[in-house]
Amino acid sequence: MTALGFLYPGHFAEDDYPRIEQLLGSDIRVDLVHTETGEDDCRVDVLRKTGAPQRLAAGVEGLRLTGAEAVLWASTGGSFVYGWEGAHAQVRALAQAAGTPASSTSFAFVHAVREIGARRVAVAATYPQGIADLFAGFLGAAGTEVVAVHGAGLTTAAEAGGWGADEVLALAREGDHADADAVLLPGTALHTAAHLTALEKALAKPVLTANQVTVWEALRLVDRRVNAPALGTLFRREPLVQV
Template structure:
């Protein structure tokens, strides 16, 4: 008789409202289904600017969100904003992770760090980026990836200011944006915005572009499972979930 492992209990801190429904959807798509606890964090301004994102990802904002997760029984916690972690640099990300781990006593990470690990997990050396952000913020994502020796061969910026607007992009628009920015010399395409819906369309996206695709909510969910030791091969969530990391 085979033993079914207990479901993963995953915590997510998500700024505002945009594509947070990707997380319970992914939780229902894996076997066994994961238990998702998602807390919406607050911020002063919904804007993809360095100033607004720095405030959004501040220790005080994350600490308040963590308080709402205390006692929930989660096994790992993610700060699910790519830009409101990488704009703060590696030291800022480390502070975010340390804050969450100390407050909640479980492994923690951020979406930006999840991207770096996911790129390595699929053994991608060169990547293209299709970013919904304005140019200044998108360039900071490139700089973040450079710290991990990930070569960016193409970077596109869609220039959308608010997460709310990004969350309204539908399947056809997301696939079109991906297709416009896939590059033959790249090993994968990255779409770094947790406000962007993608989870229901990962198979269609990869089939359309003919390459592995890494999206923000996908890598966040993958990282949450990895952190608590419950990552296993899954179908329907892209090539990433077919590659198991060595550590």
């Protein structure tokens, strides 16, 4: 049994995780601990508080008893708002607190883009445009070319958590670009686990979503590769590189 631990901020799309666990269809256990979010507002200062070291450290205590072999900070906005160096410092502190390998959703996107061999990507975010641009900048710092950035303008995670299949598909289509090899949907408050096959069929290209890449990143950290076609292209191919 492989045990994976996730620190998930609030209660928005956390049901994606047991769904993904089921779709993996393997000896993998997904354990979530909910961290304090405070104010639900998509602003840089609020997102930085969401990912503050003391909040993550408190969550790690809840994961100790699960036997997690890797820990993921399941928040995109709560990691990339710290910038490239700051996000690295965040996961280093998390790894030290957990005593296991650690990462975050922002780095999961970076590694997943490399995994599928995408050179150019489009970002389709629920965020306000300015926050979406910060995510694009984070990807750029990793060497990924971002050819389009769409921010839908939602200001709370609760709004994103209320979106269904139609809204998620519309978001992906609005953010897509002809030159993009893949479309990225950041935001772990957005339900996407049930829609990955439909999204990739509609766009005719790989789609990477926050909760999907977060679980994949945890598996990468423990050197597990699982073939789970219902979870999209990312889970349907052999790794291109070990990063």
